[in-house]
Amino acid sequence: MFNLFNKSKSNTSKIVFLGSSSVGKTSILRKVNGQAFMAGYTETLGINYSTTRLPQMGEVIIKSLFYDISGKIATDSNKRKKLLIDVDCIIFVFDLTRYESFLQISRMINEIQTDVLKNKIPVVILGNKSDLDNREVYDNEVEDLIKYLQSDKNTKFSIVEYIETSAKTGSNIEIFLPKLSNLIISERKK
Numbered sequence: 001m002f003n004l005f006n007k008s009k010s011n012t013s014k015i016v017f018l019g020s021s022s023v024g025k026t027s028i029l030r031k032v033n034g035q036a037f038m039a040g041y042t043e044t045l046g047i048n049y050s051t052t053r054l055p056q057m058g059e060v061i062i063k064s065l066f067y068d069i070s071g072k073i074a075t076d077s078n079k080r081k082k083l084l085i086d087v088d089c090i091i092f093v094f095d096l097t098r099y100e101s102f103l104q105i106s107r108m109i110n111e112i113q114t115d116v117l118k119n120k121i122p123v124v125i126l127g128n129k130s131d132l133d134n135r136e137v138y139d140n141e142v143e144d145l146i147k148y149l150q151s152d153k154n155t156k157f158s159i160v161e162y163i164e165t166s167a168k169t170g171s172n173i174e175i176f177l178p179k180l181s182n183l184i185i186s187e188r189k190k
C-alpha cells in the first residue's frame with residue numbers, strides 16, 4: 001500500500017459533522033454506513049462515533065473516524081472547540097428547507113475560522129433533504145457563501161466543496177464519499 005501517512009499523523013482521518021438539530025447528520029451517516037433511512041426523528045445525545053473505510057483511490061486506503069455531533073453541541077462554540085482539535089475535515093450540514101439552518105452553518109464557519117483551527121483543512125458543505133419541494137435556501141445564496149470563503153485571504157479552509165444530498169433517497173451520497181477521499185488524500189500530500 002502506498003503510504004501517505006507520515007509518522008507524525010495518525011493513519012485515521014478525523015471527520016466531524018456539524019450542523020443544527022434535525023438537518024440530517026445522523027441520517028447521512030446511516031446511509032454512508034449502508035443502514036436504512038428512518039423517517040422518525042431521534043435526537044443524537046452527545047456524540048456518536050463510527051469508523052468507515054472511504055472509497056479506495058488507486059492504492060490508497062483511507063480509514064475515517066466520523067464524529068456525529070448533536071445539533072445542540074455543534075451550536076455551542078465552547079463545546080465544539082474541544083471537538084475540533086486535530087480535525088482533518090469538517091462536513092457542515094444544513095437543511096435546504098430551513099433557512100435558519102443555513103444561517104447557523106454560516107455563523108459556525110465564521111467562528112471556527114477566526115478562533116479554532118490552527119491548520120488549513122478541507123471542508124464539505126452538504127445541503128441536505130434535496131428530495132423535498134419546500135426549499136428555503138437557493139443556489140445563489142450558497143454560491144455567495146462559497147465565493148466569500150474562497151476569496152478570504154485568511155481562510156483556514158484549503159478547499160470548499162458543496163454537494164446537495166438526500167439521506168432519504170441516497171441522492172449524491174455516492175458522489176460525496178469519493179470526493180471526501182480525494183480531499184483527504186490531496187491534503188495529506190501537502
Ligand SMILES: Nc1nc2c(ncn2[C@@H]2O[C@H](COP(=O)(O)OP(=O)(O)OP(=O)(O)O)[C@@H](O)[C@H]2O)c(=O)[nH]1
Pocket residue numbers: 019020021022023024025026027028038039040041042043044045069070071072128129130131132165166167168169
Ligand atoms: N425528507 C428527508 N428527510 C430527512 C433527510 N435527512 C434526514 N431527514 C429527516 O430529518 C429528521 C432529522 O434527521 P437526523 O438525521 O436525526 O438529524 P440530525 O442532524 O442528526 O439531528 P440531531 O441529532 O438532533 O443533531 C428525521 O426525521 C429524518 O428522517 C432527507 O434527506 N430527506
Ligand SMILES: [Mg+2]
Pocket residue numbers: 025026027042043044068069070071
Ligand atoms: Mg443526529
